[in-house]
Amino acid sequence: MSGMYRIAFFVVIFTMSGIRSGDSQTVDTPGVPCASKSSTTCEDCLKNVTCLWCTSTKECVDYPVRSILPKPSVCPLNNARWGLCWVNFQSLIITMSVLAGIIIIAILVCCFCCCKCEKIGNKRQDAKAAQQEHARKARKDERKSEMNVRHEEVRQKYGLTKGNPYARMDEN
Structure with missing residues (x-):
């Protein structure tokens, strides 16, 4: 049960990281390179949304935009921070893939049940x-x-019963 709480917590944090990019503390300064913030803290580095903090090397690097995930040569996934200092990419990827799997399974189950x-x-x-x-x-x-x-009763009442069904009525 605690796993579901963790997933929900990470979803909230992931959403908050998107909200945080519009926060008054976040300053998007494209003119200042991220490398100049390497001697600062994670929070100072991540004020610029184009920067990625690597906890193992304590460096602030430009986020590799061309590749969706940072390459291990830039920073290992479990040490990479973006958006929030305490959420690493590895746990974020695992959480999002689990959520996507749960949603897909739920949709398939609903479709199956409806059919x-x-x-x-x-x-x-x-x-x-x-x-x-x-x-x-x-x-x-x-x-x-x-x-x-009833028809038979009426025929018997008026004497219209015939032995031969093809006989003329006058003959009786």
Whole structure:
């Protein structure tokens, strides 16, 4: 259960790092190179959103924009900091991939359940329609037999019953 809290916490922190880029403390100074902030702290380095702090070498370097992730020669992922000083790239990547996997699995499960429920609903509707059709047919047959009984009673009452169904009515 604590794993879910960690994931939620990292999502909040990742979101906050995006909000932090618009913070009043963050100063985007493209004219000042990140290397000039190497002798400072992580917080000073990360005030510029184009900078990456490497905790192992305590250097502030330009974020390698052309490659999405910094190469190990620039800084190992578990030592790279960007946005917030206490969130490293390795845990961020793992967290985001786990969240993406959970979301994809949840979407697939929802799609499967919806399709399954629709099929079950269609089967129920088909069974209900077949049951109603059977009931209508039974009522129709019952009405037909009652009508035949009444017709036969009327024929007997007026003496119209014939031994031969093809005989003329005058002959009786």
